[in-house]
Amino acid sequence: MDKFDIKKNYLNKINKFQKHxxxxxxxxxxxxxxxxxxxxxxxxxxxxxxxxxxxSEISPxxxxxxxxxxxxxxxxxxxxxxxxxxxxDENDLLNFEKKIHNYLNEKINFEYSVEPKIDGISAxxxxxxxxxxxxxxxxxxxxxxxxxxxxxxxxxxxxxxKKKDFPKDIDxxxxxFINKNxxxxxxxxxxxxxxxxxxxxxxxxxxxTKKIPLKFVAYTFGHLEKxxxxxxxxxxxxxxxxxxxxxxxxKVFKNIGELVKFHKKFENERFNFEYDVDGLVYKVNxxxxxxxxxxxxxxxxxxIAHKFSAESAYSEILNIDIQVGRTGALTPVAxxxxxxxxxxxxxxxxxxxxxxxxxxxxxxxxxxxxxRAGDVIxxxxxxxIKKRKKNSxxxxxxxKCPSCGSNTEKEYNSATKKIDAVRRCTNEGYDCEKIAIxxxxxxxxxxxxxxxxLGKKVVEKFWDLKIIRVPxxxxxxxxxxxxxxxxxxxxxxxNLQYSIEKSKEISLDRFIYSLGIRHIGNENAKLIAEDSKxxxxxxxxxxxxxxQELLNIDGIGETQVNSIKKFFKxxxxxxxxxxxNKILSIQSKKINKNGKxxxxxxxxxxxxxxxxxxxxxxxxxKNSGSVLSTVSKKLNYLVIGEKPTNKKIEQAKKIGVxxxxxxxxxxxxx
Numbered sequence: 001m002d003k004f005d006i007k008k009n010y011l012n013k014i015n016k017f018q019k020h021x022x023x024x025x026x027x028x029x030x031x032x033x034x035x036x037x038x039x040x041x042x043x044x045x046x047x048x049x050x051x052x053x054x055x056s057e058i059s060p061x062x063x064x065x066x067x068x069x070x071x072x073x074x075x076x077x078x079x080x081x082x083x084x085x086x087x088x089d090e091n092d093l094l095n096f097e098k099k100i101h102n103y104l105n106e107k108i109n110f111e112y113s114v115e116p117k118i119d120g121i122s123a124x125x126x127x128x129x130x131x132x133x134x135x136x137x138x139x140x141x142x143x144x145x146x147x148x149x150x151x152x153x154x155x156x157x158x159x160x161x162k163k164k165d166f167p168k169d170i171d172x173x174x175x176x177f178i179n180k181n182x183x184x185x186x187x188x189x190x191x192x193x194x195x196x197x198x199x200x201x202x203x204x205x206x207x208x209t210k211k212i213p214l215k216f217v218a219y220t221f222g223h224l225e226k227x228x229x230x231x232x233x234x235x236x237x238x239x240x241x242x243x244x245x246x247x248x249x250x251k252v253f254k255n256i257g258e259l260v261k262f263h264k265k266f267e268n269e270r271f272n273f274e275y276d277v278d279g280l281v282y283k284v285n286x287x288x289x290x291x292x293x294x295x296x297x298x299x300x301x302x303x304i305a306h307k308f309s310a311e312s313a314y315s316e317i318l319n320i321d322i323q324v325g326r327t328g329a330l331t332p333v334a335x336x337x338x339x340x341x342x343x344x345x346x347x348x349x350x351x352x353x354x355x356x357x358x359x360x361x362x363x364x365x366x367x368x369x370x371x372r373a374g375d376v377i378x379x380x381x382x383x384x385i386k387k388r389k390k391n392s393x394x395x396x397x398x399x400k401c402p403s404c405g406s407n408t409e410k411e412y413n414s415a416t417k418k419i420d421a422v423r424r425c426t427n428e429g430y431d432c433e434k435i436a437i438x439x440x441x442x443x444x445x446x447x448x449x450x451x452x453x454l455g456k457k458v459v460e461k462f463w464d465l466k467i468i469r470v471p472x473x474x475x476x477x478x479x480x481x482x483x484x485x486x487x488x489x490x491x492x493x494x495n496l497q498y499s500i501e502k503s504k505e506i507s508l509d510r511f512i513y514s515l516g517i518r519h520i521g522n523e524n525a526k527l528i529a530e531d532s533k534x535x536x537x538x539x540x541x542x543x544x545x546x547x548q549e550l551l552n553i554d555g556i557g558e559t560q561v562n563s564i565k566k567f568f569k570x571x572x573x574x575x576x577x578x579x580x581n582k583i584l585s586i587q588s589k590k591i592n593k594n595g596k597x598x599x600x601x602x603x604x605x606x607x608x609x610x611x612x613x614x615x616x617x618x619x620x621x622k623n624s625g626s627v628l629s630t631v632s633k634k635l636n637y638l639v640i641g642e643k644p645t646n647k648k649i650e651q652a653k654k655i656g657v658x659x660x661x662x663x664x665x666x667x668x669x670x
Contacts, residue, residue: 007054010047014056017044021060038086038307060298072137072145072202078171078223081122081138082298084281084305093256093282096304100284103293103301111285112259113232114251115219116266117305119194119276119340120177121201123151124222127170130161137201141298149206151176156216156245163242171222172244176201179274180338182213183345192345193276215275218244231285252285259306267308268367268384272316276340279307312371312381313346315339317364320351320395324403324434326442327518328425332357332397334368334380341372349378354397354410355421365389401425404432414558428570430470437463439516443471446612447522448514449503453496461485470572471514472579474500505585508535515577519563522617523629527555535586542568542577596669597625601634605648606641608662616665623669631657639665 017040041060048054087093101107122138135151136144151157154176176197178186183193190196200212218239220232229235233252240246249266253259263280270277284290284302293301315336323331332351339346349370351357360383362368367387372378401408406427411420430436441459444451454474462468465485467477477500483493506514509529513522520528531553532538541549547565550556568574602620604613604627611619616639617627628635631651638652638659652659660668 003053006047006051010044010051010054011056013040013044013047014059016040017060042086072147074139074143075134075136075146076143077124077136077139077141080295081124081141081144081173081222082295082300083141084303085299086279087304087306090256090260093259093304093306097256100293100301109254110289111231111233112253113236113283113285114253114259114262115236115281115283116247116249116270116273116277117279117281117307118175118177118217118247119192119278120175121194121198123147123174123176123201123216125151125157125172125174126223127161127166127172129168130163130166132157132159145202147201150201150203150209151216153206153210154214154216158243161242165238166242167225169223169225171224172218172239173220173222174216174218174244177215177217177275178212179215180276181274184338186212192340194340216245217247219246219281227287229287231287232283232290233285235287263306268314270308270314277308278340279305281305311341312369313339313341314367314384315346315370317362317366317368317380320357320362320364322398322402324401324425324432324438326435326438326516328401328427328432328435330354330398330401330408330423330425334362336368336370339370341370341378344372346370346372346378349380351380353421354423357395357397361394363388363392363395365392397423401427401432401434403434406432428566429572430576431572433463436469440468440471440474442516443514444474444503445514447617448510449506451496451503452499453492454499470576472576472583475504475583504583505587508532508538508586508588511535511580511584511586512538515567515573517564517567519560521629522627524556524560526621527553529588534588535581539577539581542574592622592624595622595624597623600625600668601628601636602626602639602665603628603631603635603637603648604639604641606644608639608641611662619669631655637665 020037020040044060048059085096087096124136124138124144125132126134126136132148132152134146135148135157137147138144152159178193178197178200180193183190183196186196190199196212197214200209200214203209219236221235229238233250236246236250251262253262259280259282266277266280282304284293290300290302295301315338317334317336319335321333321335323333325331332353334349334351336347336349349368351362356362360380362380362383365388367384369381369384370378371381399408400406404425404427406425408423408425410423412418413420425432425435427435430439437460440463441456443449444454444459451474459468462477467482468474477496479493479497482488482496483490507529509522509526512520512528513525528538528550531550532541541547545565545568547561550561550564551558568577597620602625604616608616620627631638631648633655635652635657638648638657639662640649640659641662649659651657
């Protein structure tokens with residue numbers, strides 16, 4: 001890579017950093033996780049260290065936070081409010097201490113004051129003669145927003161302090177945050193508690209801020225007229241004596257080994273706290289030593305934040321729910337105490353299946369390690385047996401469907417010669433409420449009928465109101481009645497009517513897919529549609545029960561055939577197909593056999609730009625290509641979008657599949 005390309009890559013990262021920095025600090029609406037934000041920042045710093053010709057005024061090495069909002073008056077900090085350098089493991093801490101010794105040019109023993117790093121918003125409070133005269137946000141570290149009246153609404157912040165030893169002129173600094181339980185009421189408006197605290201604190205009307213139970217923990221000072229304190233720990237003790245709230249978890253340790261040990265213990269216990277904590281802050285306890293060490297351009301040399309793992313956290317299982325899916329699969333989901341993992345609040349985690357619960361011996365009330373990687377659904381990694389309650393009981397997986405009471409079973413898989421791990425409801429039709437609702441959601445999904453305005457939540461509402469019970473009910477909706485429902489009106493009702501009418505024209509393969517037959521996904525539906533040619537031939541195959549003929553189709557096996565047999569053995573399923581055939585205009589799909597992507601196979605991972613996954617698949621197929629659902633030697637191209645699945649990329653690299661971007665796919669299509 002030449003100098004031009006290196007600089008171009010660097011500036012792209014700088015612009016991306018500036019965009020997400022604004023979303024994080026000013027808009028209180030982050031679009032990426034804390035870990036991704038930290039990784040981006042660290043990559044920029046790495047490039048700057050490697051290439052000395054790289055410099056930017058908006059680099060994370062020269063900037064702190066984000067410029068103050070125009071909604072508030074600005075106020076210059078008398079002492080800068082700097083951010084902290086981050087440590088992620090013991091080596092980072094050893095390097096931090098080594099730098100201190102190198103800077104002092106001597107190896108001395110010193111203590112560390114340890115404080116929890118609460119995930120909130122930094123604020124500075126100026127007191128003169130015991131009275132709170134102003135309150136400022138951190139802003140860009142030099143200049144913040146004057147948010148005095150909003151800060152005064154927080155009960156933890158004293159308006160006046162009459163203690164004789166309280167300094168005449170001091171800036172008290174701390175963190176504004178919101179408890180997890182209070183955040184639950186606001187979770188529809190904000191991504192996590194930190195954003196809720198930020199958004200609430202920066203409202204124009206203090207009366208609106210007052211409605212939210214914000215908290216404040218004090219932890220240091222900025223400007224101090226006369227400093228008589230010897231240690232950081234002494235100052236923390238005085239803060240509490242003056243009436244400020246301080247953390248109950250503040251400690252003093254003597255070496256890195258003690259810090260690492262406490263960090264491990266603290267990370268395991270943090271889910272018990274009422275608020276989010278994303279790490280620990282270590283400060284040289286001796287204030288005179290802090291003064292000697294001073295600051296770099298954007299961080300103190302005497303302090304560092306030891307971050308927790310951004311992709312995992314410990315929480316407590318409050319309950320285990322059994323969800324019933326479209327194909328009758330019983331999926332256990334753990335309801336956990338809400339915990340912040342990488343900037344995302346997690347309250348539900350997958351337990352996969354009955355065997356997984358047995359293997360890990362997962363029980364209600366257990367303390368568990370929850371992992372979240374990229375866009376993967378959070379799942380339980382392990383149980384902390386030491387914290388298991390004495391009255392704990394093994395979880396008994398239901399043998400009856402929790403929705404309809406039918407028997408459940410584990411099927412024998414002839415391919416693997418094993419019993420399936422997933423237990424299923426044996427009800428094949430619409431008699432099981434949960435299965436019926438999920439089947440209808442599948443019927444109206446993007447890759448099936450694609451009905452705009454009839455989303456999952458609407459289906460659930462219409463089910464509760466007994467408007468929909470089977471798919472054909474969608475085409476018999478009373479729109480006048482709908483327009484009088486809460487949240488609806490004539491316009492939205494009319495829009496829904498238009499979408500439903502539009503959906504009546506559908507290709508045969510999409511229709512077959514929409515039925516929700518187990519093992520019949522997009523690809524198999526296309527194969528069957530191509531073989532059947534028309535809906536009449538497909539119905540003839542069902543009527544005459546010529547299912548074995550489907551085995552002649554390359555790609556269709558016994559598993560798929562048996563699944564189709566089982567589906568149409570249910571009388572209601574058969575009647576629904578006949579009824580839908582009368583309502584819909586089901587057309588044979590015209591296939592372009594000589595398009596630009598002829599004989600090429602594709603697979604997508606990650607979020608695509610300005611196009612849905614379904615539309616991208618359709619585009620490939622229109623140009624004679626085909627889309628696969630798994631990485632195999634049959635795959636020619638893996639197309640990656642934003643936040644791709646790393647596992648798929650690694651699999652593709654291993655077997656030599658070409659990995660391309662969305663723009664490269666566009667080039668193939670010219």
